[in-house]
Amino acid sequence: xxxxxxxxxxxxxxxxxxxxxxxxxxxxxxxxxxxxxxxxxxxxxxxxxxxxxxxxxxxxxxxxxxxxxxxxxxxxxxxxxxxxxxxxxxxxxxxxxxxxxxxxxxxxxxxxxxxxxxxxxxxxxxxxxxxxxxxxxxxxxxxxxxxxxxxxxxxxxxxxxxxxxxxxxxxxxxxxxxxxxxxxxxxxxxxxxxxxxxxxxxxxxxxxxxxxxxxxxxxxxxxxxxxxxxxxxxxxxxxxxxxxxxxxxxxxxxxxxxxxxxxxxxxxxxxxxxxxxxxxxxxxxxxxxxxxxxxxxxxxxxxxxxxxxxxxxxxxxxxxxxxxxxxxxxxxxxxxxxxxxxxxxxxxxxxxxxxxxxxxxxxxxxxxxxxxxxxxxxxxxxxxxxxxxxxxxxxxxxxxxxxxxxxxxxxxxxxxxxxxxxxxxxxxxxxxxxxxxxxxxxxxxxxxxxxxxxxxxx
Amino acid sequence: xxxxxxxxxxxxxxxxxxxxxxxxxxxxxxxxxxxxxxxxxxxxxxxxxxxxxxxxxxxxxxxxxxxxxxxxxxxxxxxxxxxxxxxxxxxxxxxxxxxxxxxxxxxxxxxxxxxxxxxxxxxxxxxxxxxxxxxxxxxxxxxxxxxxxxxxxxxxxxxxxxxxxxxxxxxxxxxxxxxxxxxxxxxxxxxxxxxxxxxxxxxxxxxxxxxxxxxxxxxxxxxxxxxxxxxxxxxxxxxxxxxxxxxxxxxxxxxxxxxxxxxxxxxxxxxxxxxxxxxxxxxxxxxxxxxxxxxxxxxxxxxxxxxxxxxxxxxxxxxxxxxxxxxxxxxxxxxxxxxxxxxxxxxxxxxxxxxxxxxxxxxxxxxxxxxxxxxxxxxxxxxxxxxxxxxxxxxxxxxxxxxxxxxxxxxxxxxxxxxxxxxxxxxxxxxxxxxxxxxxxxxxxxxxxxxxxxxxxx
Numbered sequence: 084x085x086x087x088x089x090x091x092x093x094x095x096x097x098x099x100x101x102x103x104x105x106x107x108x109x110x111x112x113x114x115x116x117x118x119x120x121x122x123x124x125x126x127x128x129x130x131x132x133x134x135x136x137x138x139x140x141x142x143x144x145x146x147x148x149x150x151x152x153x154x155x156x157x158x159x160x161x162x163x164x165x166x167x168x169x170x171x172x173x174x175x176x177x178x179x180x181x182x183x184x185x186x187x188x189x190x191x192x193x194x195x196x197x198x199x200x201x202x203x204x205x206x207x208x209x210x211x212x213x214x215x216x217x218x219x220x221x222x223x224x225x226x227x228x229x230x231x232x233x234x235x236x237x238x239x240x241x242x243x244x245x246x247x248x249x250x251x252x253x254x255x256x257x258x259x260x261x262x263x264x265x266x267x268x269x270x271x272x273x274x275x276x277x278x279x280x281x282x283x284x285x286x287x288x289x290x291x292x293x294x295x296x297x298x299x300x301x302x303x304x305x306x307x308x309x310x311x312x313x314x315x316x317x318x319x320x321x322x323x324x325x326x327x328x329x330x331x332x333x334x335x336x337x338x339x340x341x342x343x344x345x346x347x348x349x350x351x352x353x354x355x356x357x358x359x360x361x362x363x364x365x366x367x368x369x370x371x372x373x374x375x376x377x378x379x380x381x382x383x384x385x386x387x388x389x390x391x392x393x394x395x396x397x398x399x400x401x402x403x404x405x406x407x408x409x410x411x412x413x414x415x416x417x418x419x420x421x422x423x424x425x426x427x428x429x430x431x432x433x434x435x436x437x438x439x440x441x442x443x444x445x446x447x448x449x450x451x452x453x454x455x456x457x458x459x460x461x462x463x464x465x466x467x468x469x470x471x472x473x474x475x476x477x478x479x480x481x482x483x484x485x486x487x488x489x490x491x492x493x494x495x496x497x498x499x500x501x502x503x504x505x506x507x508x509x510x511x512x513x514x515x516x517x518x519x520x521x522x523x524x525x526x527x528x529x530x531x532x533x534x535x536x537x538x539x540x541x
Numbered sequence: 542x543x544x545x546x547x548x549x550x551x552x553x554x555x556x557x558x559x560x561x562x563x564x565x566x567x568x569x570x571x572x573x574x575x576x577x578x579x580x581x582x583x584x585x586x587x588x589x590x591x592x593x594x595x596x597x598x599x600x601x602x603x604x605x606x607x608x609x610x611x612x613x614x615x616x617x618x619x620x621x622x623x624x625x626x627x628x629x630x631x632x633x634x635x636x637x638x639x640x641x642x643x644x645x646x647x648x649x650x651x652x653x654x655x656x657x658x659x660x661x662x663x664x665x666x667x668x669x670x671x672x673x674x675x676x677x678x679x680x681x682x683x684x685x686x687x688x689x690x691x692x693x694x695x696x697x698x699x700x701x702x703x704x705x706x707x708x709x710x711x712x713x714x715x716x717x718x719x720x721x722x723x724x725x726x727x728x729x730x731x732x733x734x735x736x737x738x739x740x741x742x743x744x745x746x747x748x749x750x751x752x753x754x755x756x757x758x759x760x761x762x763x764x765x766x767x768x769x770x771x772x773x774x775x776x777x778x779x780x781x782x783x784x785x786x787x788x789x790x791x792x793x794x795x796x797x798x799x800x801x802x803x804x805x806x807x808x809x810x811x812x813x814x815x816x817x818x819x820x821x822x823x824x825x826x827x828x829x830x831x832x833x834x835x836x837x838x839x840x841x842x843x844x845x846x847x848x849x850x851x852x853x854x855x856x857x858x859x860x861x862x863x864x865x866x867x868x869x870x871x872x873x874x875x876x877x878x879x880x881x882x883x884x885x886x887x888x889x890x891x892x893x894x895x896x897x898x899x900x901x902x903x904x905x906x907x908x909x910x911x912x913x914x915x916x917x918x919x920x921x922x923x924x925x926x927x928x929x930x931x932x933x934x935x936x937x938x939x940x941x942x943x944x945x946x947x948x949x950x951x952x953x954x955x956x957x958x959x960x961x962x963x964x965x966x967x968x969x970x971x972x973x974x975x976x977x978x979x980x981x982x983x984x985x986x987x988x989x990x991x992x993x994x995x996x997x998x999x
Contacts, residue, residue, distance in 0.1 A: 125757040153962035180962040207756035220695040237678040278997035298665035299583035504611035504638040539736035
């Protein structure tokens with residue numbers, strides 16, 4: 084019993100030998116004297132051709148096996164006489180492991196992504212999603228390898244949280260209170276809720292990750308985060324995975340070094356481990372994808388301030404939909420222009436403090452913070468990071484300015500009192516990376532069972 | 542700038558050389574002419590001794606640095622004259638990066654685990670939790686390596702779910718409904734909730750993982766799961782991480798092969814990567830821990846049926862608190878007896894169907910299911926698994942017998958119609974594994990920010 088992946092990896096060893104495979108019929112062409120089965124076991128992107136002839140005593144039975152059937156095949160690996168493949172399996176015996184009716188939805192033809200989304204539990208069986216979810220798995224592997232090999236401690240941030248300083252208004256509430264009883268009694272008593280107070284699903288593990296950075300120097304999270312945003316766009320899901328590294332004794336420049344190095348590592352890893360999948364995306368999903376990825380790996384990322392970006396945008400001979408302004412955020416059209424202007428990825432640093440988060444390090448100019456966004460051609464903003472404010476006084480003053488509740492945030496502030504040091508981190512949405520790696524446009528197609536407004540199937 | 546880990550790994554290269562380290566003061570002994578700083582940067586369990594003398598112009602300033610301060614040190618690596626360590630750092634310069642007051646709670650003395658739990662954001666800085674959370678990270682690394690190297694596809698199960706077939710009554714509800722408004726209006730309208738219906742946090746990703754096994758042959762989850770169980774015990778947390786592998790064309794025997802192989806791999810990996818941490822646990826947390834782990838790796842796991850176990854228990858010359866009975870569950874005292882009886886880990890198979898889950902494969906005897914629990918000496922039940930029922934008819938009949946709602950479960954049943962094949966899987970609670978690996982007794986001490994009834998800090 085071997086996997087198809089093993090067969091391809093060591094084909095020479097198996098040539099002219101008898102093997103046993105287990106998997107599924109993806110297509111079945113029947114002729115009077117022969118049959119050809121397109122066979123896959125899901126362990127690699129490539130399929131195998133099974134050939135059987137009417138000398139087999141089960142010939143008639145085998146001819147009745149439909150697309151979708153699970154089978155065990157005994158056969159001999161032989162050089163292929165037909166074109167299109169290097170080898171084929173000369174069938175000696177096929178055992179039916181699981182039948183499949185003729186009205187099986189995953190017939191070997193082109194299905195729309197919308198149709199496949201409705202059949203989310205079957206779509207991992209078709210080529211597109213075989214490729215997408217194998218890349219998802221390999222990219223996750225790359226992320227763990229990158230950080231573990233470099234001595235980062237993997238940190239599991241809490242998912243249920245009672246602090247809401249980042250996500251006010253866009254958080255899912257978590258409760259064991261009986262809503263029907265609340266309706267009847269006319270009272271909400273959070274002291275009776277499971278944790279004795281109101282709690283919700285986290286939007287980020289960063290603040291907690293900082294506690295690990297100040298103990299282990301280098302840490303990263305890789306886990307789910309949640310946002311109850313009511314947006315029905317191609318790039319929004321309400322449950323998604325984030326990577327959030329956090330590093331002590333690290334300034335903004337070093338933070339960018341890590342962001343660049345990590346991204347190149349992941350892309351290289353996927354290019355190497357998922358060759359067939361990338362070829363498939365390049366051919367059928369996004370023409371030029373492979374070149375795009377190779378170019379990224381070989382490019383030097385530009386570093387430029389927000390102010391310089393605005394100056395470039397203002398000088399540009401373009402009629403903007405949104406007029407670029409110093410002190411303001413930039414729009415998608417600006418991001419696109421800037422990455423084209425520099426013909427590669429661009430780190431934009433030192434953003435106006437009023438459009439960035441409270442914990443970012445305040446620059447001496449009093450106007451900007453040591454924040455960075457990475458803009459990547461064809462992906463837009465792929466990561467965001469910052470040096471964190473390490474001054475207790477500056478941090479607490481900023482929180483007061485923003486009318487943030489200090490209650491329950493003492494621990495975060497105290498990190499600045501107890502041997503706090505300069506430190507930085509960043510966040511990357513895993514699905515945003517996958518959209519970039521696969522060329523697939525809709526976030527619903529890179530998550531096995533996506534959660535979006537009104538959608539919570541499976 | 543190097544990490545302490547790098548220094549220890551390549552000590553010969555650095556001997557008699559000047560280096561720069563960044564980290565924290567863990568202890569500080571001051572003498573008139575000398576000072577000794579116990580220094581750690583969190584990149585490995587080992588500390589470094591810094592020695593400075595009054596020839597330094599900053600001698601008086603340095604003497605004032607408290608425990609907890611963050612510093613940058615320039616110095617020379619020299620052979621240690623004192624005993625207890627191989628080398629020390631002769632300080633040339635120390636720069637204060639972050640001050641720390643004298644009332645810093647993490648003073649270099651023994652703290653109770655209860656006290657440290659109350660200071661959860663600072664406890665990763667003390668030896669015990671440096672060790673625990675580094676083992677947590679390495680064990681997670683081992684799990685990903687094990688499955689990725691063997692071609693398993695990493696599957697991210699959905700966390701928010703509208704199906705509740707496994708966790709009825711013990712699930713956290715997820716909502717964006719305004720509870721105060723519900724109290725006022727006296728009505729609950731789930732059609733207005735975020736997903737248009739009632740939703741909650743998952744208790745297991747297994748059912749969804751089966752859809753991946755039937756597409757990729759081998760898959761595993763490694764993610765958070767939630768249980769709103771109101772238990773305040775040492776082994777219960779309401780948010781914890783689970784590993785759930787699922788394999789197509791795999792029967793119960795092969796399932797046990799994988800369980801055994803995986804567990805030995807993880808233990809070996811941690812023994813190898815976390816030598817200092819294991820020594821520490823062995824010395825200060827659980828005497829004999831290291832031998833226990835080495836013994837596990839070298840043992841052959843026993844395989845025995847539930848019926849045989851009951852027979853052994855009945856024959857035993859023991860006065861049981863709970864009388865063992867055929868057809869019933871076994872108690873902790875029985876688990877302990879059985880692992881001692883066989884002097885090693887024991888797989889108990891073929892459990893009475895009425896005490897096991899609906900999806901487990903029904904054995905021909907009509908009474909038992911192809912389920913397995915792994916009992917490990919000193920850990921109790923560490924994993925549970927089963928072959929899954931692959932017959933559509935048997936599965937749906939069992940669900941009806943148990944009065945389970947079929948609504949919303951069509952997809953799971955359909956997996957049996959569309960090329961379903963014999964398949965198996967298992968689940969392992971990550972924290973239960975960590976308790977076993979570290980000897981730490983309370984689950985609250987192996988999770989960075991544990992969630993238990995009434996507790997949701999950070």
